[in-house]
Amino acid sequence: MNEFGHGPAWANSLFEDNAEFGFGMNLAQEARRSQLADMMADLLDQNIPAELKEALKLWIDNLNDAEVTKTAAATIRGLLPAAIEQTSGDLQEVLKAILANADILVKKSIWIIGGDGWAYDIGYGGLDHVLASGADVNVLVLDTEVYSNTGGQASKATPTGAVAKFASSGKRTRKKDLGMMAMSYGYVYVATVAMGANRNQLMKAMIEAESYDGPSLIIAYAPCINHGIDMSLSVEESKQAVECGYWNLYRFDPRREAEGANPFVLDSKEPDYDKFQAYLKSQVRYSRLARQFPEHAEELYAQAEADVKRRYNGYKRLAEV
Ligand SMILES: Cc1ncc(C[n+]2csc(CCOP(=O)(O)OP(=O)(O)O)c2C)c(N)n1
Structure with missing residues (x-):
């Protein structure tokens, strides 16, 4: 684990279910990340800072690229708090939801x-x-x-x-x-x-x-x-x-x-x-x-x-x- 509390997470399956267990972990990640991508896509024609829009687009276009999502995630994490401050209502709720799901921004290696x-x-x-x-x-x-x-x-x-x-x-x-x-x-x-x-x-x-x-x-x-x-x-x-x-x-x-x-x-x-x-x-x-x-x-x-x-x-x- 690094100083931010980030690192590998692991779980034990039953002996016979190993492949299916890992497959399920991947499925859960994919489902959550595709939901996140939909939320982000809806924001692209909303009134949010251009720099944030650019980072969200970069993320959506490179969803499964570990390196690119790492870079995009850092920018998104950095810009979201200010954007949340500057917005209200439904738009603010969506930005808050993205921040709450920041753990899945970087593509995981399963x-x-x-x-x-x-x-x-x-x-x-x-x-x-x-x-x-x-x-x-x-x-x-x-x-x-x-x-x-x-x-x-x-x-x-x-x-x-x-x-x-x-x-x-x-x-x-x-x-x-x-x-x-x-x-x-x-x-x-x-x-x-x-x-x-x-x-x-x-x-x-x-x-x-x-x-x-x-x-x-x-x-x-x-x-x-x-x-x-x-x-x-x-x-x-x-x-x-x-x-x-x-x-x-x-x-x-x-x-x-x-x-x-x-x-x-x-x-x-x-x-x-x-x-x-x-x-x-x-x-x-x-x-x-x-x-x-x-x-x-x-x-x-x-x-x-x-x-x-x-x-x-x-x-x-x-x-x-
Ligand atoms: C369905 C099932 N059958 C048998 C076992 C008993 N069992 C536990 S570990 C193991 C051997 C595992 O061998 P392998 O997959 O080659 O891993 P290794 O021990 O060599 O690392 C067995 C048969 C079990 N846990 N579940």
Whole structure:
């Protein structure tokens, strides 16, 4: 919070309602702000100071632009008290109502944050619906590849070969590609990030997601105690994950397509697959498989490598179009 008492506000939803909850927050903001815009529009042909009129018009014309509404809001806040003093009756009431709603003058940035168990599995129906709606919300998925809070159950984000609850002899099926599913809409901003691998790319993705006037989905690789790693090295873990191809970095921005460019940018370099098997075996969730089920461990490890190669090659083709 800053010295004016302004800062982020947050609330907890039910696990399964996360996307819908954030969508509702956005809906409430949009409804209030559209009412405010109507009130302001009515004032444009009234007898109010020209400077205030100009700021109101700037606000109405740039309703969903965070930076412009910030500038316009400062001017409006500054000019309203004097304008209220100088007016009376209905006109004064409208000006007072605008001042009373000053908390929604600046465009809010709405973020829906949750894990893979929510995003890929239990909350997927809601997430899909919210992304498809076109609403201007941002979603950040912290992908630990298991349900961490309840002790490490497998989710659809768990990759082939990882040992998790409900996949105690290694998961037999591939990791779901949530990003690809969201990209298929064409109007959803999608990025995959890994803080330890590339902070710059992470910042770019967050800024692009925030400024995109539509739904955005960022999927972040999140090293977790459930992986059986030394958590003091979690930043290094995510760097290695990208280097060996376990995790890839990309940004899909529908605005680029509108400009005639390829919306898909692959940010991670060609992986060094020679490091892939060592990366898997450095984590207990994978190394346990070789100890407990040696008869099929190598086959699943090979499958896991084939999966990541197929995925990366698919992204490469997308980037080259
Ligand atoms: C509908 C519903 N089902 C199950 C639970 C129990 N539950 C609470 S947290 C959690 C795991 C969440 O996993 P994930 O979304 O991957 O987040 P993480 O814990 O990994 O951050 C589960 C299953 C719940 N709260 N509500």
